Amino acid sequence: MFKFNLLIIAISCCVCNVFGKKQECPGADAQFEGTCYKVLPDQYDWMGGVAACANTTPGSTMLAIETEEENEFLKTWLAGAIAAISNGDYKYAWLYGSDLGENKNFLWHNSNGTGSHPFGFDAWGIDQPSSKPHYHCMDLNLEDNLFTWDSYPCTGFLNNSNGEPVAVEDFVVCEYPMPSLWE
Numbered sequence: 347m348f349k350f351n352l353l354i355i356a357i358s359c360c361v362c363n364v365f366g367k368k369q370e371c372p373g374a375d376a377q378f379e380g381t382c383y384k385v386l387p388d389q390y391d392w393m394g395g396v397a398a399c400a401n402t403t404p405g406s407t408m409l410a411i412e413t414e415e416e417n418e419f420l421k422t423w424l425a426g427a428i429a430a431i432s433n434g435d436y437k438y439a440w441l442y443g444s445d446l447g448e449n450k451n452f453l454w455h456n457s458n459g460t461g462s463h464p465f466g467f468d469a470w471g472i473d474q475p476s477s478k479p480h481y482h483c484m485d486l487n488l489e490d491n492l493f494t495w496d497s498y499p500c501t502g503f504l505n506n507s508n509g510e511p512v513a514v515e516d517f518v519v520c521e522y523p524m525p526s527l528w529e
């Protein structure tokens with residue numbers, strides 16, 4: 347029995363090695379259930395983030411959090427990833443959701459860039475989405491590990507109390523489907 351187990355372990359390791367050679371998510375920082383994730387640690391406005399993701403990998407779009415399970419995965423992974431890249435400077439990540447189609451009707455944009463669809467679940471922060479005008483683009487609030495959604499001006503700038511524009515540190519997480527092993 348012992349020998350048999352060893353044999354199985356030896357065979358599984360061979361299989362691992364063969365398949366391990368092909369990276370499941372090339373160029374990605376993380377993967378979860380068939381989706382690859384990549385952090386772009388720069389500051390973007392919302393449209394800039396959309397473009398930056400599209401330029402990263404074919405089929406890549408900004409992050410849309412579709413399920414509670416994906417949300418749980420992202421909470422754990424992103425907390426560590428952000429601490430590593432920015433010493434905690436990056437507190438907001440753009441999400442691929444907006445009410446740009448219809449005012450105050452927030453939706454996820456489809457990953458093919460055409461049309462949108464409703465949330466499967468939502469995680470709006472307190473008093474979100476904002477009732478303020480111009481707050482049309484969605485953002486993931488990572489401050490204090492809140493992991494809630496806000497609506498923000500798509501420019502990434504807020505006006506301070508003196509009416510001066512202040513940039514918000516909005517970085518981008520891109521997602522794209524895991525390439526098939528058999529392609």
Ligand SMILES: *[C@@H]1O[C@H](CO)[C@@H](O)[C@H](O)[C@H]1NC(C)=O
Binds near residue numbers: 456457458459460461
């Ligand atoms: C984009 O995706 C949506 C949702 O999956 C689909 O209904 C629509 O037909 C797609 N559009 C194109 C141009 O592929």
Ligand SMILES: *[C@@H]1O[C@H](CO)[C@@H](O)[C@H](O)[C@H]1NC(C)=O
Binds near residue numbers: 499503504
């Ligand atoms: C900031 O102030 C400018 C100038 O008054 C205004 O045009 C802009 O809409 C304001 N931005 C937001 C997010 O309120």
